[in-house]
Amino acid sequence: MSDFIKSLKSTNQWWLLAWFDIRQRYRRSVLGPFWITMSTAVMIIALGFLWTQIFHVDVPNFLPFFAAGTIMWVFISTQINDACTGFSQFEGYIRQINLPLPVYILRLWARNLIFLAHNFVIFIGCWIYLDFAWRPLILQSILGFALLSYTLLMVSVPIAYLCARFRDIPPIIQSIMQIVYFLTPIFWQPHLLPVDKHYVTGNNPFFHALEIVRAPLTGHAVAMTSWVWMLSTAVICTVVALWAQARFKTRVAYWL
Amino acid sequence: MTAHIKAHDLCVEFPIYNTSNRSLKKQIIQAATGGRIAEDAKKHVVVRALDEIDLDLKPGDRLGLVGHNGSGKSTLLRVLAGAYTPTSGHLDVEGKVASLLDIGLGMDGEASGYENILIRGILMGMSKSEVEEKIKDIAEFTDLGDYLYMPMRTYSSGMSMRLGFAVSTSTNADIILMDEWLSVGDSAFAEKATARMNDLLNRSSIMVLASHDMGMIERVCNTAIRLEHGKISEKLF
Numbered sequence: 001m002s003d004f005i006k007s008l009k010s011t012n013q014w015w016l017l018a019w020f021d022i023r024q025r026y027r028r029s030v031l032g033p034f035w036i037t038m039s040t041a042v043m044i045i046a047l048g049f050l051w052t053q054i055f056h057v058d059v060p061n062f063l064p065f066f067a068a069g070t071i072m073w074v075f076i077s078t079q080i081n082d083a084c085t086g087f088s089q090f091e092g093y094i095r096q097i098n099l100p101l102p103v104y105i106l107r108l109w110a111r112n113l114i115f116l117a118h119n120f121v122i123f124i125g126c127w128i129y130l131d132f133a134w135r136p137l138i139l140q141s142i143l144g145f146a147l148l149s150y151t152l153l154m155v156s157v158p159i160a161y162l163c164a165r166f167r168d169i170p171p172i173i174q175s176i177m178q179i180v181y182f183l184t185p186i187f188w189q190p191h192l193l194p195v196d197k198h199y200v201t202g203n204n205p206f207f208h209a210l211e212i213v214r215a216p217l218t219g220h221a222v223a224m225t226s227w228v229w230m231l232s233t234a235v236i237c238t239v240v241a242l243w244a245q246a247r248f249k250t251r252v253a254y255w256l
Numbered sequence: 257m258t259a260h261i262k263a264h265d266l267c268v269e270f271p272i273y274n275t276s277n278r279s280l281k282k283q284i285i286q287a288a289t290g291g292r293i294a295e296d297a298k299k300h301v302v303v304r305a306l307d308e309i310d311l312d313l314k315p316g317d318r319l320g321l322v323g324h325n326g327s328g329k330s331t332l333l334r335v336l337a338g339a340y341t342p343t344s345g346h347l348d349v350e351g352k353v354a355s356l357l358d359i360g361l362g363m364d365g366e367a368s369g370y371e372n373i374l375i376r377g378i379l380m381g382m383s384k385s386e387v388e389e390k391i392k393d394i395a396e397f398t399d400l401g402d403y404l405y406m407p408m409r410t411y412s413s414g415m416s417m418r419l420g421f422a423v424s425t426s427t428n429a430d431i432i433l434m435d436e437w438l439s440v441g442d443s444a445f446a447e448k449a450t451a452r453m454n455d456l457l458n459r460s461s462i463m464v465l466a467s468h469d470m471g472m473i474e475r476v477c478n479t480a481i482r483l484e485h486g487k488i489s490e491k492l493f
Contacts, residue, residue, distance in 0.1 A: 012378045012383060012384050013378060016374075016378060016384065017362075017375065017378065020364070020367065020371070020375060023367075024364055024366050024367060027367075028366075034405075045474060092358075092362075093361065093362065093363060094338055094339065095334065095339050095340075096334065096337065096355060096357055097337060097339060097355055097361070097379065098337055098338025098339055098353070098363055190412045209455070211320055216439075235340075248270075250341035252339070253339050253340045254270055254271070254340070
């Protein structure tokens with residue numbers, strides 16, 4: 001527990017260095033981090049057009065759903081995939097200096113939050129294009145986002161530990177994330193599922209994770225079950241993260 | 257609280273995970289089959305890098321570590337830096353530790369000299385304002401002038417070393433850990449660097465230096481031990 005608090009407090013060690021990571025990645029490029037925005041935007045426009053044709057849905061209905069879903073999915077999946085190398089990419093640091101390990105996870109998380117902020121511009125673009133109307137409901141998605149990003153941070157900790165110890169886990173997680181992308185309503189809307197197949201979304205934590213942010217943005221209230229799912233996921237992830245930290249923190253330097 | 261380092265029966269063992277027992281497959285098979293394979297898989301090869309080390313350092317101590325390659329000098333420094341936790345035994349380090357084991361750690365070729373000062377300073381445990389306070393002094397010391405605005409990849413290796421050295425030695429710490437005496441630059445700069453090193457040492461209370469240079473150990477240390485196969489084989493002085 002104290003490691004987490006200590007890590008959070010040393011904001012320079014993660015927030016500032018995360019900024020440097022991003023600046024380094026896009027140095028000497030004209031658009032800089034807005035390349036992320038560009039590539040996501042191209043994907044959303046191209047695929048959004050394709051899916052509206054295939055599924056015969058109208059753009060004002062589908063586009064905000066698809067844009068919000070894709071942007072949040074990029075955030076979730078990149079964070080989880082990054083967590084696989086959460087410790088190994090900082091091997092040089094971990095074997096030399098004594099920083100609480102959650103600092104490295106926070107650094108990845110901060111990077112992905114910054115990326116997300118860049119991508120969110122696209123969603124605002126969608127809104128402007130579709131004549132956005134303010135609804136107080138939207139405030140729910142702020143709460144939802146806080147819960148989602150917290151859960152994501154916590155789930156990254158055990159993943160990083162597991163992947164530092166067993167080198168077969170990262171490819172497994174990567175393939176799982178690919179399958180989850182298709183099984184989760186991101187480019188298809190949940191009401192398209194036949195009634196007897198609703199368990200595909202109902203028991204999918206990724207669906208609930210998306211819903212608590214996406215539903216208010218597309219004008220729907222978040223279902224109570226989604227809140228319950230995500231709150232319990234957050235609690236479970238926190239417990240597992242604290243346990244992994246307490247149990248294995250002294251071993252990571254030896255595993256790398 | 258005065259600085260000290262106390263170690264008793266300190267051991268460090270590195271598990272060697274080869275591809276076979278590092279994989280999850282082996283662990284599952286091991287659980288499923290039991291018997292002989294399990295026995296094989298359980299037998300991790302371990303390398304004992306440090307073996308029953310006893311240390312007791314008080315303020316004013318300047319400890320020199322001597323020994324062949326692979327005798328455990330660097331591992332001991334990393335343990336003292338807190339990166340590795342001893343596998344068994346006790347270690348008690350009191351005081352702020354400055355680890356000068358790799359003075360280039362975290363520095364980035366694409367970032368400018370000034371940015372690297374900030375990155376390096378933060379990794380040494382300074383706050384942003386602390387670095388900003390010292391940045392003028394650091395910049396001046398490096399003699400790099402306008403080069404500090406350029407990306408570090410344009411530097412010669414000597415210039416990058418100077419920068420890393422200048423930041424790393426600007427810290428205030430009770431305990432200084434060094435793997436080989438830091439000497440950088442041409443002869444004029446080396447003189448300045450030595451003065452700066454001595455200044456850093458005077459501000460600190462304990463130093464541990466690993467070196468192959470016996471003359472250097474005799475000059476800067478007031479006590480020295482020889483490590484062999486991870487054990488303290490003799491106390492030199």
